[in-house]
Each structure stands twice: as structure tokens, then as C-alpha cells.
Amino acid sequence: MLKTKPFQGANVFMSRNLVPPEVFDALHDAVKDNGAQVHLCCDPSRNGPNDFHIISSRKHEKFNDLKSKGCNLLGPRCVLSCAKARRPLPTQGFTCCLAMEGVKVLASGFEMDEKVKIEELVAEMGGVLQSKSSMDVNFVIVKTVLAAKYKWALNTLKKPIxxxxxxxxxxxxxxxxxxxxxxxxxxxxxxxxxxxISGDKRKEMEMLILQYGGKYSAELTKNCTHLISEISF
Structure with a gap:
């Protein structure tokens, strides 16, 4: 009995206007050899669960149009990785690659629109953005050291921040x-x-503040987060 090919039942749309020429032939062979039906065109009206469109990247001028129409979008690296591993094509909207497959990311200190962008990028590479702290997180992304999860990540998790x-x-x-x-x-x-604090010592402190990512303020304003003083009164 013949084993079902991993892309069996999939309709893959490949337009030379969307796919980089240097990988077009390799993608065509990978898609066809793994059982998909190949369409050498771009048809945004084909947005069913078994319809897939290969596109070079999210920076392509046609990306937003295809995404807005609900098309399943795949990057060339994602398709080639799935073909090599003999696994079905992902159906999550857009997957550029599988570089972060199995990777869990936590983000802290960002505005909602920034978190949406972070979640998109993580998911596009096959990873998962965690909503809560847990010890199986692989990476923590923070906006500043004032982020709520920064101290936990630094002192407890001890994973890359x-x-x-x-x-x-x-x-x-x-x-x-x-x-x-x-x-x-x-x-x-x-x-x-x-x-x-005056003279050379003040200058040295200014250099250290800048070296370690902070901003030095010559005047005490409402924007200052910390005040360093020689004395406590």
C-alpha cells in the first residue's frame, strides 16, 4: 500500500512574481514530489483551508492584499523545511520558516500593538508567545528593565533577556x-x-550610565527615573 504524501490534497499557488527565481525550481519540485497540486499563478480568491500561496516574505508588495483575503501564506523556507521533514503544510495564516519551532517566548513592558507584532513574528517562525510566566520559556523580550517580568527573568528564569x-x-x-x-x-x-557629585567623578558616572544603556540627565526633571546623590538629604 502506497504511503500518503505529506502535501496530498493541497493546492499550492506559485507565481513567478511572488517567488524568488533562485528557489523557484527547487520549490516546484518539492511541492510536486510531495503530492500537492501546483498552480503556476496567483489567485487571491483561492483562500480555502487546502489552498496555499508561496510568497518571498511579508515585505512583498502583494503580502497585505493576500493576507487580508484570508489566504494561507508560506515562505519558501517553510515549504522546503516541510518537504524535507515530510510533514503537512501549516495553516496559520503566514509561516515564513520553522526557525522557532518548539521555542517559547515571553514579552513584557510593551504596548498592545507592539505585543501583537511580537506575537505575529514569533508565530511566523513556528514559535509560541506565552501569556504568563513559566519556567519553560526560552527567551524573554523586554522593552526596558522597568518591565514587570524583567527581574523575574533575570533572577529566577535565568534565560536570555x-x-x-x-x-x-x-x-x-x-x-x-x-x-x-x-x-x-x-x-x-x-x-x-x-x-x-562634581568633576571627574560625575563625568565617569555619565559614561557608565550611557555605556550600560541608560540616559544621563543634567537636570532633575519629571522624566528622570533615578537620582544618584552623594548624600541622603
Whole structure:
């Protein structure tokens, strides 16, 4: 008895206007060899659960139009990964790759629209954005050290704490990039003023504040989060 091919029953739409030319042939072979019906065109009206459209990235000019019509969108890397692993194509709206499959991410300190964007990027790479703290979280993304989950992540979870820029870079490169240059610095988001300290010592403190991600304020204003003083009165 012949084994069912992983893409069996899928209708895959491949337009040369949407798919990078350097991977077009490889994608065509992967889709056809795994049992899908190949359509060499773009048809936004085909938005059923078994209809899939391959598109180079979310930056393509046709992306928002196809997404607004409810089409299942797949990035080339996602299709090739599914073909190699002999698994069905994902049906979650848009999947660019599987770089974050099995990865759990927690975000803290962001506005709602920013969290929506973070969830989109994580899901597009096959990961999951957690809504609550848990010890199985792999990465924590915070806006500043003032974020509610920052101290928990630092002292209890002890997993990488990174900026939103790290996630965007992962999306651009379709891989989990090294975290070192995207780690949240200890003064990130702090606006620090210094009083009662003069000369070289003040200058040294200003340099340290900037070096560790904070902002130095020469004047004490409502925007300051911390005041460092030589004396307590």
C-alpha cells in the first residue's frame, strides 16, 4: 500500500512574481514530489483551508492584499523545511520558516500593538508567545528593565533577556540569531540624574550610565527615573 504524501490534497499557488527565481525550481519540485497540486499563478480568491500561496516574505508588495483575503501564506523556507521533514503544510495564516519551532517566548513592558507584532513574528517562525510566566520559556523580550517580568527573568528564569530588535533580526535571517549583541543592558530605559557629585567623578558616572544603556540627565526633571546623590538629604 502506497504511503500518503505529506502535501496530498493541497493546492499550492506559485507565481513567478511572488517567488524568488533562485528557489523557484527547487520549490516546484518539492511541492510536486510531495503530492500537492501546483498552480503556476496567483489567485487571491483561492483562500480555502487546502489552498496555499508561496510568497518571498511579508515585505512583498502583494503580502497585505493576500493576507487580508484570508489566504494561507508560506515562505519558501517553510515549504522546503516541510518537504524535507515530510510533514503537512501549516495553516496559520503566514509561516515564513520553522526557525522557532518548539521555542517559547515571553514579552513584557510593551504596548498592545507592539505585543501583537511580537506575537505575529514569533508565530511566523513556528514559535509560541506565552501569556504568563513559566519556567519553560526560552527567551524573554523586554522593552526596558522597568518591565514587570524583567527581574523575574533575570533572577529566577535565568534565560536570555533580549530586545525587540533581536526578534526582528531572527525574522529577517530566518534563524535564531546569537543574543549577545541584543541583550538588554542593566540601565536600559532608565533616565538618571546625578547631584552632589562634581568633576571627574560625575563625568565617569555619565559614561557608565550611557555605556550600560541608560540616559544621563543634567537636570532633575519629571522624566528622570533615578537620582544618584552623594548624600541622603
Amino acid at each position: 533580549v530586545t525587540f530588535e533581536w526578534l526582528k533580526q531572527c525574522s529577517d535571517e530566518h534563524r535564531v540569531v546569537p543574543q549577545e549583541s541584543y541583550k538588554v543592558l542593566p540601565f536600559s530605559g532608565l533616565n538618571i540624574c546625578v547631584t552632589g
